[in-house]
Amino acid sequence: MKISTKGRYALRLMLDLALHNTGEAVSLKDIAKRQEISDKYLEQIISILNKAGYVRSIRGAQGGYLLKREPEEYTVGMILTLTEGTLAPVSCVEDDAVSCSKEDGCVTYIVWKRISEAINDVVDNITLADLVEWQQEKNKNYII
Amino acid sequence: MKISTKGRYALRLMLDLALHNTGEAVSLKDIAKRQEISDKYLEQIISILNKAGYVRSIRGAQGGYLLKREPEEYTVGMILTLTEGTLAPVSCVEDDAVSCSKEDGCVTYIVWKRISEAINDVVDNITLADLVEWQQEKNKNYII
DNA sequence: TGTATTCATACTAATTCGATAGGATATAAT
DNA sequence: ATTATATCCTATCGAATTAGTATGAATACA
Numbered sequence: 001m002k003i004s005t006k007g008r009y010a011l012r013l014m015l016d017l018a019l020h021n022t023g024e025a026v027s028l029k030d031i032a033k034r035q036e037i038s039d040k041y042l043e044q045i046i047s048i049l050n051k052a053g054y055v056r057s058i059r060g061a062q063g064g065y066l067l068k069r070e071p072e073e074y075t076v077g078m079i080l081t082l083t084e085g086t087l088a089p090v091s092c093v094e095d096d097a098v099s100c101s102k103e104d105g106c107v108t109y110i111v112w113k114r115i116s117e118a119i120n121d122v123v124d125n126i127t128l129a130d131l132v133e134w135q136q137e138k139n140k141n142y143i144i
Numbered sequence: 145m146k147i148s149t150k151g152r153y154a155l156r157l158m159l160d161l162a163l164h165n166t167g168e169a170v171s172l173k174d175i176a177k178r179q180e181i182s183d184k185y186l187e188q189i190i191s192i193l194n195k196a197g198y199v200r201s202i203r204g205a206q207g208g209y210l211l212k213r214e215p216e217e218y219t220v221g222m223i224l225t226l227t228e229g230t231l232a233p234v235s236c237v238e239d240d241a242v243s244c245s246k247e248d249g250c251v252t253y254i255v256w257k258r259i260s261e262a263i264n265d266v267v268d269n270i271t272l273a274d275l276v277e278w279q280q281e282k283n284k285n286y287i288i
Numbered sequence: 289t290g291t292a293t294t295c296a297t298a299c300t301a302a303t304t305c306g307a308t309a310g311g312a313t314a315t316a317a318t
Numbered sequence: 319a320t321t322a323t324a325t326c327c328t329a330t331c332g333a334a335t336t337a338g339t340a341t342g343a344a345t346a347c348a
Binding site for chain 1: 321322323324325326327
Binding site for chain 2: 335336337338339340344345346347348
């Protein structure tokens with residue numbers, strides 16, 4: 001019942017881009033250094049975000065990545081479901097679930113459904129802008 | 145981000161025992177048949193529940209298993225954390241988490257913490273007795 | 289004694305995870 | 319034009335996890 005590094009790194013990556021949202025492209029190497037994540041692995045992850053149109057890439061020297069939209073337009077849920085696949089705790093509560101042979105009689109389904117809804121309620125109501133705000137608040141306290 | 149068969153089967157197993165909570169031992173073979181789960185695999189799972197004192201076992205012919213306590217004394221959370229380990233979505237929010245090098249600056253922690261709390265809030269507030277009630281309600285409607 | 293049952297442990301095929309590796313392609317700076 | 323700096327693309331790989339099977343011993347009822 002764990003969120004993989006793919007999803008966790010993707011969130012940190014997007015947060016890093018949001019924190020450096022100046023209009024200038026940010027190179028993956030810089031992000032990898034700041035986040036202490038293998039840049040080669042981050043390449044694969046940002047490629048997913050790129051193909052989904054979550055970031056804009058600029059190739060060549062001085063290139064890098066930028067957020068395509070404003071931080072408040074990305075929920076944590078968008079980023080996690082894109083990189084992790086669904087966050088459903090069991091396959092039968094996924095949106096496109098193949099119907100289970102026991103679905104009529106299965107009350108454990110209710111448990112999974114409630115867990116699923118609880119998770120989505122959290123991740124769909126936190127945006128990158130929230131994370132940026134929390135981060136800046138944290139940094140401020142650290143300086144004092 | 146999935147709950148494994150171990151946890152899911154454990155919950156169905158405990159629910160099955162709760163539904164047949166007559167004072168007579170229920171054999172694993174019967175449960176396996178009803179739940180359409182390999183009995184050999186169920187053996188391994190119920191062994192965990194047995195060692196934790198969640199069920200009582202009776203060996204030999206006509207033996208089987210019984211719930212040790214009343215259905216309302218088992219939460220879904222107890223059963224899942226016993227069989228799955230923690231339900232924390234990332235290791236840094238586990239109860240006995242080894243401190244992360246970035247913990248001071250890491251705001252994604254807040255996300256994981258909220259997810260974790262949301263999950264626990266669901267599973268700690270559903271008992272086997274609730275599942276039994278829902279199941280009986282479902283069966284009733286099915287007959288009508 | 290025979291049969292039904294739990295108990296214990298070892299094994300395994302398949303899949304997923306978390307990367308690493310090597311090069312192709314594009315572009316800014318020199 | 320050349321070089322350095324980036325992104326882009328695909329293949330590979332070791333380790334761990336998952337979801338069981340398999341085998342047999344121990345126990346107890348009939």
